[in-house]
Amino acid sequence: MITEDADGELRRLARDSKFRHRDAARRGLRFRVGGDVADLVAIVDDPHPCAMTDVVFALAGATRSWLNWVPMPAEAVCLAANEIAARRAQGDQVEVGRLSLSAAEPATATLAARRVIGPVDLRIGAFPEPDIRVPLRRPARSSIWRYDGVRPVAAVPPPSAGAVAMLHQVGAETWPSMLSGYLQAAPLGELPLDDLLGLLAHLPDPPPTARWQHLARSTPTYWYRLLQPWVCLGLLHHAPDEPWPSSTRRQVLIDLAFGVEDWAADAALFALVTMAFRAPGHRREVRDLVRGRLDAAVGAGRVVTIEESLAHLMLVTPGCTASDHAKARTVLARHGVRPPQRRKRLSFG
Template identity: 70%
Template sequence: MITEDADADLRRLAADPRFPHGDAARRAIRFRARGSVADLVAIADDPHPCGMTEIVFALAGTARPWLNWVPMPAEAITGAADRVASRRAKGEAVHVSRSRLSQAEPATAMIAARRLLGPFELEIAAFPEPDLRRPLRRGRYAVWRYDGEWPVPVAPAPPEAAVRVLHEVAEETWPSMLSGYLQAAPLGALSLGDLLGLLGHLPEPPATPRWQNLARSRPTYWYRLMQPWVCLGLLRHAEHEPWATSTRREVLVDLAFGVEDWVSDAALFALVTAAYREPAVRPEVRRLVRARLDAGRAARRAGRNVTIGRSLAELMLVTPGRTALDRIAARRFGRLS
C-alpha cells in the first residue's frame, strides 16, 4: 500500500524481496538523498516498465520542484496581487489604481496581476539590458509581443471548448512529469492555435473547491500552473511527426528562447519531460536547458533581475544528462543550498 510518506514507502519496497523493481526503489532512495539525476533516469529506463515503475518514479520526485509541482510565482507584482486578493477575500474593499516596479517582470506575471486587480496604471522604472522583451532567439512561434511596456498575446483567444479541456486536465499538479504527459493527451488533441491562445490569454481557473480556496491566498498560482500543462499539450501535438523536424519540438524551443517569461521554463519543462521519455533526445535537451540557464546567468551578471532564475536552476538539476558543472552552475544561479 502506498501512503503519504514517500521515503517510508520506498524503503519498504526496496526491502521487499517479492517486489520486482527493488533496484528502482533503491535508486529512488538514492535520488532523494543525493539528487543524482542518473538514478532518476535509470528508473525511467527500467527494462521492464509497468505501472509500478511509474509509481516509483513519482515517489522519487515527491515534493520536488517540477518533478511533482510547479514553482510558485516569485515576482513582486504577483506577490502584490495575491496580497490584495487575500484582503478582498476577507471582505476588505481594496482598490488599486497605480503600482510601480523598479524593473520589468515577465509578461504572464503582469497579465495575471491585471486579471486579478482590474485595470491599473503601472509604472516600470527600468527595462535593464538584456531587455526581457526581446526574444533570445528569433523563431516562428511566440506567445507575446510588446506594445511598449505591456505584453499582448500573439494568438487569438481560444474557444470555450479548449478552456474546458484545460480545466479538465489541469486542475491539479501531476504526480510526476511522466504521468503528466499521459494526462495531457486531451490537450495534445487541440489545435496549435488553441494551445498558443491558452498560453497567452490566461483562462480563469476551474470553479472547484481547490481553486476557490487558493483564490483567497495565492490566486496567481493557477496562471503559473496552467502554462506547463499547456506545454505538455504542445509536447503531445502531432506526435506522428519525427522529433527532429516536428512542429512540437520547434514550438517548444521557440517558446523556451522567446521573451523571458513563465512560458520559457514551462516549455523547457516539456522538453525535459520528452528527455525522460525518449533517450535519443537527451543530449539536445540538456544543451537547450543549459543554454537557457546561461542566458539567465548572463542577464543577472549584467544587473537585471531574473525572477525565473531559481526555477531554471531547478529544471537544470533534474535534466537527464546534466553534468557536474551543470549542477554547480545551477546551484549557484538558483542560490540553492
C-alpha cells in the same frame, strides 16, 4: 503526491523481496538523498517498465520542484496581487489604481496579476539590458507575446471555449509526477495549434473546483503559473506523426523557451525535459537547451525572475553534468535555496 511519507514507502519497497523493482526503489531513495538525476533516469530506464516504475518515479520526485509541482510565482507583481487577494478574502475593501515596478517582469506574470487585481495602471520603471522584450533567439516562427511600447500584448488569438474547457478538465488537479502529467495532458494535444498558443497567452480563469476556489483566497496567481506547463505538456502530443527533428511540437517549444523572457520559457523547457525522460535519444539536445537557457539567465547581469526555476529544472534534466549541477547549485544558493548534496554511494539493507 501518492503518499505523505515518500521516503518510508520507498524504503519499504526497496526491502520487499517480492517487489520486482527493488533497485528502482533504491535509486529513488538515492535521488532523494543525493539529488543525482542519473538515479531518476535509471528508474525510467528500468528494463521491465510498468505502472509500478512510474509510481517509484513519482515517489522519488515527491515534493521536488518541477517533478511534483510547478514553482510558485516569484515576481513582485504577483506577490502584490496575492497579498491583495488575501486581504479581499478577509473582507478588506482593497482598491488599487496603480502599481509601480522598478524593472519589467515577465509578460505572463503581469497579466496574471491583472487577472487577480482587476484593471490597474502598471508603471514600469526600466527595461534594463538585456531587454526582457527581445527574444533570445531570432527568428522565431512561434511567439505568444509582442510589446506595444512597455505593455505586453498577446500575439495570438484567444482560445476557443472548447479549448478552455479541455484545459479545465486536464488541469483541475496537479500531477503526481511529470510522467503522469504527460499522460494526463494527452487530450490537449488534440487541440489545434492556435488554441494551444491562445491558452498560453490569454490565461483563462481557473477551473471552478474546490481546490482552486481555496487557492483564490491566498495565491490566485498560481493557477496562471501552472496552466502553461499543462499546455506545454499538451504540445508534446500535438501532431504526433511528425518526426521529432522537424516537428511542429519541437519547433514551438524551442521557440517559446528562447523567446521573450517569460513563464512560457521554463514551461516549454519543462515539457522538453519530460520528453527527454521518455525518449533517451533526445536527452543530449534537451540538456543543451536547458543549460543554454540557464546560462542566458545567469549571464543577464540583472534580476531574471525565472532563474531559480531554471536552476531547479537543470537539476532534474537527464544528462545533467557535474558542471550543470554546480551552476544550478550556485544559482540556488544565491536565492537562499539549499538543494541536497551529491553523495557517492548509499547502501540499503
